[in-house]
Amino acid sequence: MVDRSGTPLVELKDISIAFGGVKAVDHVSVDLYPGEVVGLLGHNGAGKSTLIKCLSGAYRQDSGDVFINGQKAAINNPRDARGYNIETIYQTLALADNLDASANLFLGREIVTPLGLVNESAMEAETRKIMNRLNPNFRKFNAPVSALSGGQRQSVAIARAVYFNARILIMDEPTAALGPAETQMVAEIIQELKRQGIGIFLIDHDVHQVKRLCDRAAVMKNGELVGCVDVDDVSTDDLLGMIIAGKKPEHLAA
Amino acid sequence: MADTTGSDATSPRRKGLLDTLEVDTRLLGMIGAFVVLCLVFNFVTEGRFLTPRNVFNLTIQTVSVALMATGMVFIIVTRHIDLSVGSLLATCSAVMAMTQTVVLPNWLGFDYGSGAIAPLALIAGLVVGTLIGAFNGWLVGYLTIPAFIVTLGGLLVWRNVAWYLTNGQTIGPLDETFQLLGGINGTLGETGSWIVGAVAVVAAILALASARRSKKAHDFPVKPLWAEVVLGVVIAVVILGFVALLNAYDIPENRLERMFEARGETMPEGYTEGYGIPYSVLLLILVAVVMTVVARKTRLGRYIFATGGNPDAAELSGINTRLLTVKVFALMGFLCALSAAVASARLTFHSNDIGTLDELRVIAAAVIGGTALAGGIGTIYGAILGALIMQSLQSGMAMVGVDAPFQNIVVGAVLVLAVLIDILYRKRTGAK
Numbered sequence: 001m002v003d004r005s006g007t008p009l010v011e012l013k014d015i016s017i018a019f020g021g022v023k024a025v026d027h028v029s030v031d032l033y034p035g036e037v038v039g040l041l042g043h044n045g046a047g048k049s050t051l052i053k054c055l056s057g058a059y060r061q062d063s064g065d066v067f068i069n070g071q072k073a074a075i076n077n078p079r080d081a082r083g084y085n086i087e088t089i090y091q092t093l094a095l096a097d098n099l100d101a102s103a104n105l106f107l108g109r110e111i112v113t114p115l116g117l118v119n120e121s122a123m124e125a126e127t128r129k130i131m132n133r134l135n136p137n138f139r140k141f142n143a144p145v146s147a148l149s150g151g152q153r154q155s156v157a158i159a160r161a162v163y164f165n166a167r168i169l170i171m172d173e174p175t176a177a178l179g180p181a182e183t184q185m186v187a188e189i190i191q192e193l194k195r196q197g198i199g200i201f202l203i204d205h206d207v208h209q210v211k212r213l214c215d216r217a218a219v220m221k222n223g224e225l226v227g228c229v230d231v232d233d234v235s236t237d238d239l240l241g242m243i244i245a246g247k248k249p250e251h252l253a254a
Numbered sequence: 255m256a257d258t259t260g261s262d263a264t265s266p267r268r269k270g271l272l273d274t275l276e277v278d279t280r281l282l283g284m285i286g287a288f289v290v291l292c293l294v295f296n297f298v299t300e301g302r303f304l305t306p307r308n309v310f311n312l313t314i315q316t317v318s319v320a321l322m323a324t325g326m327v328f329i330i331v332t333r334h335i336d337l338s339v340g341s342l343l344a345t346c347s348a349v350m351a352m353t354q355t356v357v358l359p360n361w362l363g364f365d366y367g368s369g370a371i372a373p374l375a376l377i378a379g380l381v382v383g384t385l386i387g388a389f390n391g392w393l394v395g396y397l398t399i400p401a402f403i404v405t406l407g408g409l410l411v412w413r414n415v416a417w418y419l420t421n422g423q424t425i426g427p428l429d430e431t432f433q434l435l436g437g438i439n440g441t442l443g444e445t446g447s448w449i450v451g452a453v454a455v456v457a458a459i460l461a462l463a464s465a466r467r468s469k470k471a472h473d474f475p476v477k478p479l480w481a482e483v484v485l486g487v488v489i490a491v492v493i494l495g496f497v498a499l500l501n502a503y504d505i506p507e508n509r510l511e512r513m514f515e516a517r518g519e520t521m522p523e524g525y526t527e528g529y530g531i532p533y534s535v536l537l538l539i540l541v542a543v544v545m546t547v548v549a550r551k552t553r554l555g556r557y558i559f560a561t562g563g564n565p566d567a568a569e570l571s572g573i574n575t576r577l578l579t580v581k582v583f584a585l586m587g588f589l590c591a592l593s594a595a596v597a598s599a600r601l602t603f604h605s606n607d608i609g610t611l612d613e614l615r616v617i618a619a620a621v622i623g624g625t626a627l628a629g630g631i632g633t634i635y636g637a638i639l640g641a642l643i644m645q646s647l648q649s650g651m652a653m654v655g656v657d658a659p660f661q662n663i664v665v666g667a668v669l670v671l672a673v674l675i676d677i678l679y680r681k682r683t684g685a686k
Contacts, residue, residue: 096563
């Protein structure tokens, strides 16, 4: 069980963002504790990706605050987020297709020699180490990532997030494009990261997957938070009801 | 499927000679095309194309466009374009010409022929070029105006700023020291050229060795030693052959006599001396090396290629892509100024139409050299080779006596053909 007695790792408090007249996120508060996986559920356009982009620095919220370890955090861009050890695995993976795995893994944080030049050998060696751990079958270290399969690309994106000692990990539909074996690999990685005390926000469409991988599920609809429930207290039907009807299950609403 | 890709040291596989040498087949194809081109022209002109004299002229004619083409690679790799380089060259050239003929001697009281004039004029031009480039980059990166529009405007603006600065006059002759950059008026001489050639060979071999050592240090597979040796020998032969060729172009006798007279000596009977490597070519080689290092070995280069491959990913990785755009355009401006110095020094004066249509030659050189307009792909050496191929075509056709309109028709057709071949090549090899 996750210990929720201390300070939460992340607190998103009363976050709102509007695009033009549309309220994409409307006064939503969610928190995340160390070693916990919180699933974010909702229809397309429910606002889950938008909410999480305030944490990853891709968007800036109109109102509301982000607290990291109880301290108010100013996250204006992806660099700031990285400064707080927040790593994001985007749905699009955000890989530069023309570069190889190690160049992508270290993009923005290259290892340099004393002369200030990038140290390709050292980066490739580190890449081999971490890929051996995450995906032992991975061999295409010198090919541009455009030549990799979906699962291989996914493992590069995950390696990038994990390598730099993330404390908070955001995964935006990490298994959407993957086959069963690769999905299993992602599930195992999530379990291992949990054990290391990393907090994970997992955005997903699949309620079964959320039941299996997450500790709590936060459901959003039309930019508002329907509710945040312990996955063991609800059935998949309850979760679906929250997503579709926007109603909290009766045994919890009371 | 992992097995087909995992061809590491443990699974020796029959490989072709080219695979073992790990040379870029694309580069090889371009060099092959270039060699065929030279041989054909040489045959048609009955051996006049590959004389030391013509090779010398070809190299100094290529420098100006090649310098800018190296910068254009970065611009195109980041998915932009710069149509203003020819005009920017004219503005920089005008600034340098006015600095050395009016500003320094008349306004600031420098003596004509003072040794400080050339460097000061050069610095003024480089600063102006870099600033204008940075300004273009700011318009593109921060104000998000498409580069095509910014530089199309720049094409008109800077051409006419140059006109305004000089009142449309031809400014010259330029300072004698300044003219050293032009080519024929400034060469290293035979001994100096051999020294440079030897240094280059040593540097190339050291680079090969250090790459091998660093691969070994991490237990990566390395190619067999004989392959490295073959590569080293080929590089050495090419470098020293180039030097020998340039040294073989003798300085005309009456010019030598004047040089001796200037030193107050008399020329010994039967004395000959070769030109050697022109300073401008040395400058191009230096720029090529620096730009290649920037592209491959620095963070800046990484970010340029990453941004070209996927701008969103680069932004999300914390790269400041706006500032990067400014840097890339500023670099382009700097190279335009450098190119302006070489071009005007070669002419020995600044003329109002200097650099006209250079933007198209520069873009064509980069594209023939394998830079993809979709971004993310391009090499410095490719662009320089592209510039060399274009210049060879042009001057070869002129030597053969092809009519001027046909020359441009051929160059245009070659550009389109080169891109078609590139597309087919990439499809064939499965690269994107």
